[in-house]
Every structure is written in C-alpha cells, then in structure tokens.
Amino acid sequence: MATATMVEEQVVYQRPEALNDIPTHYCPGCTHGIAHRLIAEVLDELGVRERTIGVSPVGCAAFAYQYFNTDGAEAAHGRAPAMATGIKRVLPNRVVFTYQGDGDLAAIGTAEIIHAAMRGEKITTIFINNAIYGMTGGQMAPTTLAHQRTTSSPTGRDVALTGFPIRMSELLAQLPGAVYVVRRSLHNVKEIMKAKQAIRVAFEAQINGLGFAMVELLSTCPTGWKLTPPEAMEWLEQEMLPYYPLGDYKVADDVAPLLKKRR
C-alpha cells in the first residue's frame, strides 16, 4: 500500500478583502471585473482598505461602489474628479480614487479631469478606455477609433465629421500637477500584471502626497463591439494598441523611486 504524503494546503489565490463577494453585472469577456480585482488587490497589499473612499462613475461601472469593500460614492456623469476633490480636501489623509469610463472622463467630464490634474489633486484615477459607451448600448465615445462602427457611427467613425480619437494620457501628462500618468492594457496576463504594478504606483504616489496619478487601462467591450470575448481581446491588441501605445507618459522625479521598489 502506497503511503500518500500529506502536503499542507496553501492558499495561493483568493478574493481580496477589498472586493465584495457578490456577482457583478458585467458582461462575459468585459475587463471591468479584472480592473476591479487589481485595484482591490492593491488596496489590500497597501493595507489602506479602511482608509479608502472610492468614487464611481456613470457608465457600466456605476455600481462599482457596491463591488468594492470600501466606503464609496456614486458621482454624476463625469464629475467623479470634482467629487473626489471635495472628499480629499476635507479628508486629506484618506485614500481617494475615481474609477471612470471614457465617455465619463474624456467627454462629459473632460473639464473635471483636466482641472483635477492641473490642481495636482492627491487622488488616483483609474481610467477604463474601451473605445465605446458601454452602458448606453454602444455609442461612439471620444476614444472610438477611426472607422470603428458603433450605434451612433453606424458606417464607421468618420474623422472628417467627428474628429480623431482623444488620447487622454498624452494630454494629461502635459500638466505639472499630474505626477504619474501611464497607459496599460488588460488583454493578456503579462499586461495585466504590468497594469497592477502601475495601479500600485498610482496609489503610492497619492499616499506619499505627490500629486495626481492616473492609470489608463485599455479594456474590452465584447457586447458593444459585437465580438466574442476572444475576438474582443484580439481586436484590442490589433486595433487599439497601435493608436493607444502602452507606456509611461509621465513619471515625475519624486515618483521614480516608487517604480524601483521591490514588489
């Protein structure tokens, strides 16, 4: 009779404390859920869950405040950076983040995000760029690619009439108040790991009182794009990456040491 060696069970993967144990309403293949998980892992690792206040957007992530196990508010469409400013100014030693889609941040809330960055508000913004308005059923976003079909650009985005897609990271990186502005993607495991590192730095920049930090995450919207989840991952890689290059658009001098820290 063979003797079975008993190895003590080890937990290698579990739900972060900062994420509630409830089903989300996100569509299959949507990367909002991955972004939520990364943020929650970072909040746990930094030990700041009980000091954190999240501000949810209007968009598919409107219910994010129910998914994060932190104090949270639901802002008006595009106004999360203003609301976060109000919170942070009266609670300067708390951790305040906004979570915003591309309609929310790059259309209706353009003024609020630019001025929050300009003022160097000590908040962290997670910006989900899925090149479409997901929640309202797939209309053109300011980030929609040239020729991309949406319900409000049914024959493809005509740049002569609607302009070219806006690159928010490049734009915000111009502002001295923004100390850390990077673009990452959620289309494969390697990029997801890099995204998590960036989210961590963006929160650390805030915790160290350095200024405004934003991580743009290229994300999928299979429903809005009318693709299967695997096709959506491919589309992101092939179509979005060339127009939205991944990279660090702003790493202020005093943020640089945070990148070197061992994880």
Add this chain to the structure above:
Amino acid sequence: MAVELMKGNVALAEAAIRAGVEAYFGYPITPQTELLEHMAKRMPELGRAFVQAESEVAAINMVYGAACAGARTMTSSSSPGISLMQEGFSYIAGSEVPAVIVDVMRGGPGLGNIQPSQADYFQVTRSAGHGDYHPIVLAPASVQEAIDLMGLAFDLADQYRHLVFVVADGLIGQMMEPAEMPPMQPLRQERPDWALTGAEGREVNTIASLELHAEGLEAVNLRLQAKLETIRAAEQRSTEILTEDANLIVVGYGTAGRIAQTAVLQARQQGLKVGLLRPISLWPFPEERLSELSDRVQAFLVVEMNAGQMVDDVRLASGGQVPVRFYGRMGGMVPVPEEILHEIVTVYEKLITSGV
C-alpha cells in the same frame, strides 16, 4: 461682538465661517464675487478648504463630495451659475447629504445683467434640479438677517440632511449696513456616522442617488417626501408688521419686502389699514400664516422683483378666499416705495369696502 459696517456678501461669507463651514467651493460671478473673495482669504488662514473650481458644475460636485465626507460645506453663485449647478443640487437632494447654497440673484433670462432681481424664485423653490423635491429656501431682507439665516441654514442642512438655499439679490449682496457677527463656533470634531471617512473598524458606508428598481426608488421618494412634510410643518418662517387690523396685506420677501415696508408705513400715514407679511422661508412657504390672514383681510398685494412668481404661492395659500393682486418690476429694476404706495392706494380703492 460689536456692530460693524459690513457688505452683504462679506457678511454672508463670514457668517458661514462663524457657523463652522469647513470647505468652500465656488466660481466667480457678479454680484456674489466678494463672498468667494472673502473665503479665498479667510479659509486658508483658518486651515480650512477653499477651492476656486473650474466651473459651477465642478464647484457643486466638490460640495457634494465634501458633504459626503461629513463636512459643513457650501458654495455661492448667482443666477447663471445656479443654473449650471442644478445637476449637483439634484444629486445632493437624492442622496440626502447636507449642503448650503447662497444664490445672489441677478436679472435674467440668459446672461441678463448684474442688477438685483428675484427672477429665480421658481428655480430655487420648485426643485432646483430634476426630480421630485424642494430645497429649504431662506430669504434675508437685511445684512443682519443674512448673517442670522446663514447660521440657521447650516443647522437646518445638518438636521434634515438636506439642501438649504440662502437667496439674496444683488442689493443685499452689495449693500453695506451695520450688523453684528455671532461668535466663532468651533469646527465640528466628529463626523456623522453615515459619512464616507474610510471604513475603519466598521461596515462600509456608501452614498448614491442611484436605485434601478422602481419599487426601491419609490420607497426612496416616499422617505424624501415624508422628510419634506416634516420640514413643511416645522420650518415655515415669516415676519409681519401692522397686520392686526389690516384690510389689505402686502406680501413681499427680501429686498422687495423691505421696500414694501416703507410703502406700507406711508399708506398708514394716509389712514389706510395696510399691513406687511414678509416670508423668510420661501420653501416651505409660510402658508399657515398666510391662510390665517386670508380669513380676516379683504385683499393681498404681492410685490416681487419679477413677473409674478411667489404670487402663485400666495394664491394657493389663500385658497381663493380673497383677491390677490400683483405688482412687480423686472430685469434688475428695483421698485421705489412710491410706486408700491401708488399700487396700494389703487388696490385699496378698488377692493377694500370698509374700515377706512
């Protein structure tokens, strides 16, 4: 505290500071800018938050954020800026957090002008934003009253977790009068238990005006309406002179009420039995007092610096028992006592049948 000569806008700002405002967010607009400027100097000096926002839209959403964090917070603006803030008012009312708004009204519509006006009575008393609610609205008629109502506004906002407006017009905002400031109140140390402060050692708090299910949102509305009913019953405010034996009562608030008072006194000198009712809370409208008075007067004359807005509330409260006449000036024109007196005499001759 000594009586000092103070400008209305500055008095409003300093009164808010004395009432313990922790965070001010605003955007410049005449005729309220001195309020923002006073805050810009005083708030940082006291270690409190001041942000000149990029727009009124941003300012009110900053107020919303600070209110969610449990701070006494406010903004101030004038008519066009108040229009931009309507989004935020609605979210604040919907999520039941306390906030104070000062509206120093000016002439409209559109960019209008910067002269004193009461053209936005409907805008502030009816809802000030989408959805089914009324903010509490207080209307001072002097610099001293502006100071007193500012403190009350913060207390009511906290008590009911609701939006409270102090509405003045350019005249009250810009005029200098002797007035006395209350002593400085200490800043509140404890945050309310519902506030977003980070869930340290407790369950998380969330604040939202979102409720997708119709049953759920109806329940939210019923709760909100029950609160408004309580406010309606408890917070009606008005002041009056010479109403005891009056046959005709003039009704006016703020600057119009103050000018009407002079006209009423002049009418008394001519032997006309005229009194004045000056609403101080515009919502809730002092309908109880107005209804009592309509049992014993023969007519009301409503005076406003608009085309006739509060007059609707007077008609509703008087229940059609007596005629309600209106006199108003618009576009930033301020009536002089003599023209109101003329109106009083005309109405009196036409409608009052006895007691002269």
